[in-house]
Amino acid sequence: MDLSQYAELFLAESREHLSACNQLLLEWERHPASPEPVGGIFRAVHTIKGMAATMGYGRVADLAHRMENLLDHLRRGGKSPGEDTLQLLFRATDALEKAVGLAVAGRERELDVAAILADLDRAGAKEPTAPAAASPPPAAASFAAPSGSGRLVSVTIRPEAPLKGGRATLIVRKVQSLGVIQRMQPAAAAFESDDFDGQFVFELDSAADARDIEVAIRSMGDVERVTVGDEEEHVTPAESVAAGGGGSGGAAGAGGGRTRHIRVDLRRLDTLMDLIGELVTERGRLNELAARWVGQDPVIDEVAIQISRLSADLQNEIIQARMTPVWQVFDRFPRLVRDVARQLGKQVAFRVEGKEIELDREILDELGDPLVHLLRNAVDHGIEPPAERKRAKKDAEGAIVLTAVRERSSVAISIADDGRGIDRSRILAKAKREGIVGPHVESLSDDQLLRVLARPGFSTAEAVTALSGRGVGIDVAMTRIRALGGSIEIRTEPGKGTTFVLRLPVTLAIVRALIAAVGLERYALPLTYVAETVELGTTPMTKMEGREAMVLRDRVVPLIDLRELLGTNGGSPPPPPRRPVIVLEMGERRAGIVVDGMLSQQEIVVKGFDAPQGTLPVFSGATIMGDGVPALILDAAGLV
């Protein structure tokens, strides 16, 4: 049987169980007296063991088996685990995770688990053995009856058969349907032991023919030898028939209890998404053609509308299918925060909210690393050591909350700590020294602060400790988030804490966009960040930090003229007299983008794009328009 087809399923499910192990270990660490976690961990490890053995991953199964032994002792012992034991289980879980990964990659031989196995065995040996499982269940046979009348039956189970005691029990039950078993050697209780060698003898009082008795015993499977009375065995082993008849079984039908979920390889979904992307592009072309031909044959319009509707439905379905709840990535963070806090001698209560919020799988996968950066920073630089917190009259235990919230067509993910916050004056001084802000600037807004912090390497200089090293990794995180079409915001208050908010589109592949004209070119602006559009000149104009701005309902909105920013081709017509302004909004920030005209609102398929050196950092990708001509997608985060 080809097992490779199950490898991915094995990996995916093992990871879920490992994640559960980590969660439960954390819970156990917090509530050592609680009996629930150890049972759950035991089950998770046990499941991994069974799966790994089935896949033929002997070393993974062995590691899981040794963990299971220790857990079984702990579970039966019912005592709170010691600190050492918990640490060992954390380490073993890590080792098992690594082992699973290596095994699936075909590199199980590289696995070195000797040390952890030794530790597990040593710890297992220290745990008191469980009180013998409450008196063995009543044996199937009765021993007290006098002997003499029955025939002696001796059975040998095949040496290679697993769990011979189980097989023997089945045989005994079968034989009991034929008569009464008198004495048995060894006693039935021995069947529960792993030492049982598969041979047993009993006396049977039965009217049945010796041959029938033998057939009945052999019918239980795995029997090597049977003798009844003085007769030698004469029955050839019953060849088992492998398959039942009727090849049509398993067809999908109306079974009420049929499961409603299947697992699909993510790459399939990606391919499907690509194909639908192309379909959407072609649909656009069809619509344009239909508009041209509708005079000749009105039916073409009907067909085009139908196709539009169907492909829109299809697209929706596939986007839904790609949606993944954030817990799939968030679930590993409690362990991460705990480990970092331990290393640094901090006390942190970590909480996750909005676990069920969904994001496109691709975005979620990309989000992991930036979040790790930000969480590490929060523990390392945000949360103060317990003594410092006490001095500041704060709870010795700091709090970090990771929250996901759905906002219209984006998801906001925030990481909030109640630590020391960022000292703006220090950052300002440093920013001035490095010429990042002008010498006359008196304070930094949150936005400016973030921009300063996100400069690559900004805080890695001598000021790391002084300004709490907030810049480390922020540039990396920011680049990633921006590449996903998202944004980062920061809010910080000295002594109260710091919050980062990441905003991300719900899906990457297809976005609704406003198509704007500038000169002879067309540009796409994702609607996610479009707040409204107004006509230039219909609102009062003003200046803001030397830039053109307009006043929109009492708020000053800086203006960016795309003609000026991007330049226009030589043959471009002059700007029209009435130019639209597209107001982009990202968190608290706004900007008005002045274009020449607005052409349409449509769904565009986002294609990645490698900007040549020197390209303005205002494009996030490209798309192919209905007529086959490419258009660039403007990056709201780069503009606002």
Next chain:
Amino acid sequence: MSHTVLVCDDAIFMRTMITDILAQAGFEVVGEAETGSQAVEKYRQLKPDLVTMDIVMPDMGGIDAVREIVKQDPDAKILMCSAMGQQALVVEAIQAGAKDFVVKPFQPSRVLEAVQRVLG
């Protein structure tokens, strides 16, 4: 008419594999259960010809599920799916009324042999 099967295991991996083995041999897997209590409930609903039952499951374990099912239907045909080292549990399951057992890692031929014995 192919035999109907209820597959009980808390791991999708195992359910998938057992389902594949049985479906290829012409059985019809009519339901799956992830816990012992689900197994009992689905047995009641589906009345399958055969049940494959994992021993270690959350909520209600496999052995308790066997007891419950046999209480409802003394003729229930239940095949235990056990792991190495579960000798005592397997013995207990058989005493509770399970008709046979297979041991992980599964070999399709052994699973099908056991199924034939149970249905036979």
